[in-house]
Amino acid sequence: MSKSLDDLERGEITRRAALQLGAAAGAAGMLLSGKAEAQQYPEPPDPPPQPTPCPTRPANSPPTRPFVQQLPMPLPPIPRAFLSPTPAVGPNLNAGEAPRAAHQRWNEFLPRVLYDVRARPAMHRFHPDLPETYIWGFDGRVPGPTFLSWYDFPALVRIHNDLPVDHVGFGINEITVHLHNGHTASESDGFASDFYGPGLWKDFHYPNVLAGYDQYPPKGDPREAMHTLWYHDHRHSFTSPNSYRGLAGMYLLFDDKDTGNEYDPRPSALRLPGGYGLFDIPLILADKLFCADGQLFSNNPGGVPLGDKFTVNGAIQPYFRVFRRKYRFRLLNTGPTRTYSVALSNGAPLKVIATDGNLLQSAIDTPSIQINVAERFDFVIDFSTVPTGTKLYLTNNQAQFVGNAPEPQPIPGLPIENILMRFDVVGNPPLPDNSRVPSVLCEYPPVNLAEVARTRTWDFDLVSGQFLINNQVFDPDTSLADIRTGTTEKWILRNKLPLAGWVHPVHIHFEEFRVLSRNGAPPVPLESGRKDVIRLNGNDEIELFMRFRDFRGKYMIHCHNMNHEDNFMLVRWTIGDSFPA
16 A cells, blocks of 8 residues: 555556555455454564653744655554454453453444554654654554544454653653544543553444434434544643644544445445545644754643644645545644644635534535634545646644634735645546535434423633633543433533633534534534534634433543643533433
């Protein structure tokens, strides 16, 4: 596969390479069919030496030239034929697994795909003009590997903590991994206090099933399909620095509509631009601040600073060669705090087909996308009418100041530091463009307010320097909402700070929501879909429609500005069978 990606980046893709990459969505087929054979896996490399922490905050990162490196493509992890010890419903404590609750509904969703991943230190070069940087990454990569998963094929991911025991500098060597926003049982959700230290590992069970499968057996409600997810460390008080060091990656789900194959002949297939790494491209955003020696700077404690270098897929201001055809881009903001306003330099609209994990019911053309921390937007760009040799730029016109709130006006002009990456149009594709964007992408379940059993209000506030939700800081043993399994509720989010105050991208674990209103008005088009993150501006009041199904246990609601989150702007809520409706 790496050969095919090299061909793509040179603009020299061959028919054979296209077929190899077009089949990426079936890369685990051998394992899923039960034909995988035992194989030897290499031991992880020795960890690199830890750098001396940067003593003071640099005024600026070292200078780097734009557009001198190709856009990297995070490759999928390799499925394992077996894991030792064999995964079990309960924790393998004697074999080094961290404590956890027993996997829910294990026998219903026995894993059919196995992965073995290590959170470990490594060296990563963000730019040819910088020295190698000490990072933490899943399998030592920044970003981590992109999981290509399929509904009805449950997966188990064993995640080892190979971070240094003698860690120095910012962050902490304890992890818990959250698959955002997987329909996942509580014990595999990466709850903020379920962390474990170096030398331990934990099995995360991802059923890869549609929500509502108790009401729509045996596979769940197809109208609730999610496709673009991501994963990251979620250790309370240290989510921001640990993610900033590199502990984040993407997780994609495919089904018989969004198949990842634009040549799929089935009538159900949407035939969106497909082939991961070929015409289906992740764009994973993160900003960094570098010391003079090329190492990352951050305070510990004190929060991660806004970076002055934009990275896309772990590279500073890369370029990407494209053919004159349609591409699907999956835009993810991993933060930890920055908001972006993404647009094309020629003013052409971005055709948004999905918000957060979900397809929209119909595509929406927009001149720019404001993307907050943890949000995802899938959009299509059609380069077919763009002349060969054209260079287009993906820009960010979102200024920042204290609190991660936007300036009233975008930054004027197109200064080089506002460019995220460049698209180089290299010519016609070697194969016909068989992709399309249908007028109808999906159907949503109806919003029936008669189902609402209860209304809850969540107030986001700042008191004496402490972020609070409902006047509480995070206590893993205290649930601020006990919700009966199978019920529907209306949740009201309120930002009690004034208009010019802090902004909170609010994330609710486990279940996605529909926006009923923002300040009494219907949701704008890009908030009309099913979402799991919503921007809460100063003085905002947002009403959400929530259903709670299938699994039980503890979950969280929190601000996904990770500096706010680490200042305890997160609280627990719980689903159970015995709670009153």
